[in-house]
Amino acid sequence: MVTDVTKKRVSLTDAQEKHLREMLAKVAGKWPLWTMHVLLEEGGPLRFARLLERVEGISQKMMTQTLRHLERDGLVTRTVYPEVPPRVEYELTDDGKEILVRFKPFWLWIAGRLDHFEKARARFDKQKKR
Amino acid sequence: MVTDVTKKRVSLTDAQEKHLREMLAKVAGKWPLWTMHVLLEEGGPLRFARLLERVEGISQKMMTQTLRHLERDGLVTRTVYPEVPPRVEYELTDDGKEILVRFKPFWLWIAGRLDHFEKARARFDKQKKR
DNA sequence: CAGAATCCTACCCGATACTG
């Protein structure tokens, strides 16, 4: 199968294409990007409870799940300190940082055009009504 | 609320942040990017049936839904030719092209590291087993 | 040809309760 993003071509097998799609869906899901972003902002390790506070609206269950996924893909590290009460710290890996760097222009471009898109939707809905 | 992607800060209201999250989720969903990509590759208008063929695995329902969403956000145009049988052509708008251009580096970076991520996952799963 | 409508299933995610 052939994937073309510019004029050059990137060949991917169907399996690879599937993995790419999964990666994109995973990273651009509801919480992963936001969570990584908080970690980048911090610049260092963060405890579970702190992450829970700073990623507004996330549930404890989703935070755990999100962190496990990110850890599995090698985007964050999880460090357990054998203390009582337990302390667990999460930190971005270099891969994690890089992925955010690559994503940033896209993110910013959309953020700067939210009103633009809002208006486009308004026009479409109005048009549709008549 | 404050969103930080580099060291500079971009201030967003909660409503804007919500919209941004929705935009990201929408665009990075299962089909939108792939569909737009096929349109970019084509370089011109494409009929519904052609899109259905080229976006492998998509159902007719999802194709319709995806195209409606993209049209609503002003990322594709929909042109109906009053013929029998009907002909409907879809084409990327400038916004649609721009969004793909912004997304490209991210996409390519991940595509080039699929194996890398696969190995990371394998390591994680192995580690977890013991 | 380009869809609209319907039915059905999987799983995402939140809320809640419990544990080492």
Next chain:
DNA sequence: CAGTATCGGGTAGGATTCTG
């Protein structure tokens, strides 16, 4: 503190059938 376990509502998305 940092989880795990369980239940249930909502929704994304597939398969199938019908229509202008």
